[in-house]
Amino acid sequence: xxxxxxxxxxxxxxxxxxxxxxxxxxxxxxxxxxxxxxxxxxxxxxxxxxxxxxxxxxxxxxxxxxxxxxxxxxxxxxxxxxxxxxxxxxxxxxxxxxxxxxxxxxxxxxxxxxxxxxxxxxxxxxxxxxxxxxxxxxxxxxxxxxxxxxxxxxxxxxxxxxxxxxxxxxxxxxxxxxxxxxxxxxxxxxxxxxxxxxxxxxxxxxxxxxxxxxxxxxxxxxxxxxxxxxxxxxxxxxxxxxxxxxxxxxxxxxxxxxxxxxxxxxxxxxxxxxxxxxxxxxxxxxxxxxxxxxxxxxxxxxxxxxxxxxxxxxxxxxxxxxxxxxxxxxxxxxxxxxxxxxxxxxxxxxxxxxxxxxxxxxxx
Amino acid sequence: xxxxxxxxxxxxxxxxxxxxxxxxxxxxxxxxxxxxxxxxxxxxxxxxxxxxxxxxxxxxxxxxxxxxxxxxxxxxxxxxxxxxxxxxxxxxxxxxxxxxxxxxxxxxxxxxxxxxxxxxxxxxxxxxxxxxxxxxxxxxxxxxxxxxxxxxxxxxxxxxxxxxxxxxxxxxxxxxxxxxxxxxxxxxxxxxxxxxxxxxxxxxxxxxxxxxxxxxxxxxxxxxxxxxxxxxxxxxxxxxxxxxxxxxxxxxxxxxxxxxxxxxxxxxxxxxxxxxxxxxxxxxxxxxxxxxxxxxxxxxxxxxxxxxxxxxxxxxxxxxxxxxxxxxxxxxxxxxxxxxxxxxxxxxxxxxxxxxxxxxxxxxxxxxxxxxxxxxxxxxxxxxxxxxxxxxxxxxxxxxxxxxxxxxxxxxxx
Numbered sequence: 001x002x003x004x005x006x007x008x009x010x011x012x013x014x015x016x017x018x019x020x021x022x023x024x025x026x027x028x029x030x031x032x033x034x035x036x037x038x039x040x041x042x043x044x045x046x047x048x049x050x051x052x053x054x055x056x057x058x059x060x061x062x063x064x065x066x067x068x069x070x071x072x073x074x075x076x077x078x079x080x081x082x083x084x085x086x087x088x089x090x091x092x093x094x095x096x097x098x099x100x101x102x103x104x105x106x107x108x109x110x111x112x113x114x115x116x117x118x119x120x121x122x123x124x125x126x127x128x129x130x131x132x133x134x135x136x137x138x139x140x141x142x143x144x145x146x147x148x149x150x151x152x153x154x155x156x157x158x159x160x161x162x163x164x165x166x167x168x169x170x171x172x173x174x175x176x177x178x179x180x181x182x183x184x185x186x187x188x189x190x191x192x193x194x195x196x197x198x199x200x201x202x203x204x205x206x207x208x209x210x211x212x213x214x215x216x217x218x219x220x221x222x223x224x225x226x227x228x229x230x231x232x233x234x235x236x237x238x239x240x241x242x243x244x245x246x247x248x249x250x251x252x253x254x255x256x257x258x259x260x261x262x263x264x265x266x267x268x269x270x271x272x273x274x275x276x277x278x279x280x281x282x283x284x285x286x287x288x289x290x291x292x293x294x295x296x297x298x299x300x301x302x303x304x305x306x307x308x309x310x311x312x313x314x315x316x317x318x319x320x321x322x323x324x325x326x327x328x329x330x331x332x333x334x335x336x337x338x339x340x341x342x343x344x345x346x347x348x349x350x351x352x353x354x355x356x357x358x359x360x361x362x363x364x
Numbered sequence: 365x366x367x368x369x370x371x372x373x374x375x376x377x378x379x380x381x382x383x384x385x386x387x388x389x390x391x392x393x394x395x396x397x398x399x400x401x402x403x404x405x406x407x408x409x410x411x412x413x414x415x416x417x418x419x420x421x422x423x424x425x426x427x428x429x430x431x432x433x434x435x436x437x438x439x440x441x442x443x444x445x446x447x448x449x450x451x452x453x454x455x456x457x458x459x460x461x462x463x464x465x466x467x468x469x470x471x472x473x474x475x476x477x478x479x480x481x482x483x484x485x486x487x488x489x490x491x492x493x494x495x496x497x498x499x500x501x502x503x504x505x506x507x508x509x510x511x512x513x514x515x516x517x518x519x520x521x522x523x524x525x526x527x528x529x530x531x532x533x534x535x536x537x538x539x540x541x542x543x544x545x546x547x548x549x550x551x552x553x554x555x556x557x558x559x560x561x562x563x564x565x566x567x568x569x570x571x572x573x574x575x576x577x578x579x580x581x582x583x584x585x586x587x588x589x590x591x592x593x594x595x596x597x598x599x600x601x602x603x604x605x606x607x608x609x610x611x612x613x614x615x616x617x618x619x620x621x622x623x624x625x626x627x628x629x630x631x632x633x634x635x636x637x638x639x640x641x642x643x644x645x646x647x648x649x650x651x652x653x654x655x656x657x658x659x660x661x662x663x664x665x666x667x668x669x670x671x672x673x674x675x676x677x678x679x680x681x682x683x684x685x686x687x688x689x690x691x692x693x694x695x696x697x698x699x700x701x702x703x704x705x706x707x708x709x710x711x712x713x714x715x716x717x718x719x720x721x722x723x724x725x726x727x728x729x730x731x732x733x734x735x736x737x738x739x740x741x742x743x744x745x746x747x748x749x750x751x752x753x754x755x756x757x758x759x760x761x762x763x764x765x766x767x768x769x770x771x772x773x774x775x776x777x778x
Contacts, residue, residue: 082683082684082689096675096693111683111684111688
């Protein structure tokens with residue numbers, strides 16, 4: 001998938017958006033983001049990173065302090081939320097407690113003055129879509145969290161909005177239900193072809209559901225890329241740390257040739273790594289290595305990076321083992337597949353480890 | 365748990381019994397904790413109300429003071445002036461009453477129904493003291509021919525019962541005529557229906573005003589950031605820090621003919637003459653609304669505080685304009701608070717006394733004023749208790765109606 005979205009392709013465009021609440025600190029600093037029609041884009045970041053503010057500005061509940069938001073070719077700064085034609089799903093569902101499920105789902109159609117028969121028909125369809133037809137007459141308070149979320153989804157989709165926003169919609173559900181709903185939302189997105197902007201702080205949710213993920217930190221998009229690119233080629237150490245697990249080895253870049261570089265660790269060990277834009281040659285860097293990309297007992301000479309490390313701790317996790325090594329005086333985690341031929345790892349023994357240059361990135 | 369199970373199975377002791385036994389100590393402990401308040405409430409709340417309800421129908425004066433007369437009246441036909449035996453017994457009773465100094469009480473009681481009866485009783489007492497001798501009937505009749513009135517003796521006989529509907533009937537402008545039928549009191553004495561409807565009307569008006577004024581304030585309180593909301597909350601609660609008497613007096617200063625508000629209106633040339641703002645309905649309603657505002661605002665505020673702002677946002681994002689979202693989504697959810705606040709204010713208003721007494725005119729006095737009047741000035745406790753009981757019944761009835769149509773379980777005070 002081509003990741004850069006051209007201006008003509010953009011369905012939603014944030015251009016130079018800034019937002020401050022108190023006039024002193026910027027919650028969102030210079031946000032530039034283009035979203036394609038039909039795309040599932042996730043805004044991912046820790047709390048306070050500006051992702052929800054961004055979503056609220058798009059929905060119309062917050063006003064940008066500077067910059068433009070364009071939706072479907074039109075600037076929407078002065079358009080009130082109810083005229084934006086954006087469906088929204090909230091974290092705590094925000095179902096109207098005094099209305100039945102059917103009345104809740106019918107609400108957007110009623111305010112659009114649709115006929116009774118049309119409302120009944122479309123509400124029925126929307127409830128079918130989320131398998132909630134049998135609950136039409138219930139009150140929201142009589143439903144479980146997952147059921148309420150389905151109703152909220154149906155309500156946000158029933159009026160066929162241009163765009164659907166979801167603000168941590170699964171945050172209040174337990175793990176199993178959350179995973180099931182992730183798949184359901186993903187399928188709804190695919191079958192309806194809608195554009196979705198999704199906010200979450202859960203990186204695995206972002207990876208599961210999204211076409212692209214924009215990682216927020218301190219009001220800045222650190223990286224906006226497909227899930228695999230985010231994981232395989234994090235742009236900086238924040239992204240590497242936030243998405244998945246990684247081993248971080250501080251060092252200094254000795255020399256580089258455009259894509260590769262040599263890095264010296266604190267104890268003088270030299271490592272072959274991939275050079276990124278975030279760390280300059282000659283400066284300090286953090287080496288990021290994913291635990292599952294480390295090979296134990298590699299054949300001599302098969303990998304450019306090969307070091308001996310001491311086994312410190314073993315954690316048995318069924319399908320794999322987490323092994324903590326001491327490498328160059330630092331903790332170093334390796335995930336070892338629990339295959340029938342895995343080597344025996346005794347605490348205190350020194351074992352050779354190795355990894356490819358591509359799997360070791362020199363970040364800021 | 366397992367131990368209990370084993371016990372139950374081997375000894376055959378039902379598990380529930382064991383549970384109850386185990387919980388008994390806890391229950392006793394919690395009972396002991398609430399006991400002081402429970403006893404307090406029983407003594408200062410339940411008991412006075414019960415005694416008020418009793419006083420409203422009690423009628424001890426005649427039965428206690430004129431026992432022989434009542435016996436003699438048993439055989440009376442009720443059509444003509446009673447004969448000598450009745451008058452003899454009456455003289456006997458009065459002589460005793462004169463000695464016990466209770467003649468004034470019985471005279472006063474009969475005076476409620478027969479104007480002028482009290483002075484006649486006192487006069488008769490003095491006559492007997494002066495050493496009168498039989499035949500009594502002629503003596504009484506020659507002293508005052510009203511002693512021969514058949515209706516007087518009918519009323520006296522009826523007043524001999526220890527329980528009477530008299531006070532309650534009077535409270536709703538009804539009375540029993542000579543034949544015992546219930547009829548309306550004379551128009552010049554019919555004031556209580558008017559007083560009760562005035563009480564209810566003023567209470568409704570004040571409740572409505574506090575709602576109209578308080579609802580936006582409650583909303584503002586609920587949506588403001590904490591630091592401003594706290595300040596506003598202090599302002600809302602400020603009236604609680606001064607006594608109701610001081611606040612009412614302050615209204616007198618403001619509203620009187622030469623008061624601040626009239627001065628201001630004259631200064632701005634908004635009125636050509638000074639307005640009468642006090643000692644009438646305007647002053648009463650204004651001062652009561654001021655005092656009642658926090659009572660209406662607080663329950664509404666606490667309900668509004670629990671409504672997620674996301675609900676309004678959801679309604680807006682689904683296509684409802686700000687007004688429509690507010691009316692269809694927000695307002696229905698504030699109803700429990702509105703119900704609680706209004707019910708509280710309305711019931712408190714029904715019992716208002718000081719404020720109408722100080723800033724109202726004669727036509728603004730509410731039921732409590734008359735309760736106080738009968739208690740303190742007329743010493744007619746029966747009437748005071750009857751009015752009080754009626755007010756209690758009206759409150760309970762309104763509460764029941766409210767419960768029937770709104771549902772008291774839907775009301776939230778916090």
